[in-house]
Amino acid sequence: MKQKYYVNDNAQPNGDHEVHVPTCHKFPEIYNRTYLGEFETCQEAIREAKNRHPKANGCIHCCTPCHTS
Numbered sequence: 001m002k003q004k005y006y007v008n009d010n011a012q013p014n015g016d017h018e019v020h021v022p023t024c025h026k027f028p029e030i031y032n033r034t035y036l037g038e039f040e041t042c043q044e045a046i047r048e049a050k051n052r053h054p055k056a057n058g059c060i061h062c063c064t065p066c067h068t069s
């Protein structure tokens with residue numbers, strides 16, 4: 001099932017821009033996020049997010065398989 005993914009436009013302290021789904025409790029505020037689109041996997045969402053933020057990374061809570069740092 002496809003999910004909507006968003007990227008946080010505010011970087012984490014380590015420079016990562018986290019990718020989230022709307023159900024995440026760490027979901028960014030509306031003024032801090034950009035809608036990426038609907039994807040089957042977080043890997044596809046990360047790929048799209050990297051077009052905007054080269055240091056995009058999966059959220060440890062909602063995109064655990066895509067969280068690398």
Ligand SMILES: [Zn+2]
Nearest residue numbers: 020024059062
């Ligand atoms: Zn999240």
